[in-house]
Amino acid sequence: MIGRLNHVAIATADLEKSAAVYRDLLGAKVSAPHALPEHGVTVVFVELPNTKIELLQPLGDKSPIAAYLEKSPSGGMHHVCYEVDDIAAARDKLAAAGARVLGDIKIGAHGKPVVFLHPKDFVGTLVELEQA
């Protein structure tokens, strides 16, 4: 069912400093910051040859990563995103197997349908599925 690893999301309270770590220390290709107010984050894309790292900073007062940063103020890995061909079929299969799907399918930060899966059912890892 799952295909490519679309991205690894890393939460940070200081996007500029974190982007500099990837750009200046690790020598990666790093985008300008993109504000995504409808998703409650500002994102910097770290482009690797085979996938992306997304550095996420909270935006607004209902950011989905605010709680994470309260627990882990220095940031850290927030979720992984796997691609699927058919997100409704994936959601239905997982729900039928008893896995906890978090909310409805929505349009994600890349303009494609996404859904999140509960960490407790996926090896302690928040998983995003994105219809590729």
Add this chain to the structure above:
Amino acid sequence: MIGRLNHVAIATADLEKSAAVYRDLLGAKVSAPHALPEHGVTVVFVELPNTKIELLQPLGDKSPIAAYLEKSPSGGMHHVCYEVDDIAAARDKLAAAGARVLGDIKIGAHGKPVVFLHPKDFVGTLVELEQA
């Protein structure tokens, strides 16, 4: 400097159950367990089209992931591994810039030279560099 994302490592106290999550729920290609006593883990490789997820379970009483699982008994994302061309040059560049390099370059689980970097200097994320 960094190239491909070689793998994302996910720690688990129950490798069989975690492998089943990826194989049966998420429909991924999952290897048999490999015991790596010299690295203190047993690993299952989840093969995605563009990278790997490595599910790690502690092996022996000096496992490098034991402390992580004490804090997070249900498991979770443990580190990311980026490929570099020249690991000694990468280590020297990072150390000269003041980043904390954890210990010496060693031979890692794939038989290649690796070194770990301190999460506090890398956006709260434990980073492994592997000479590809």
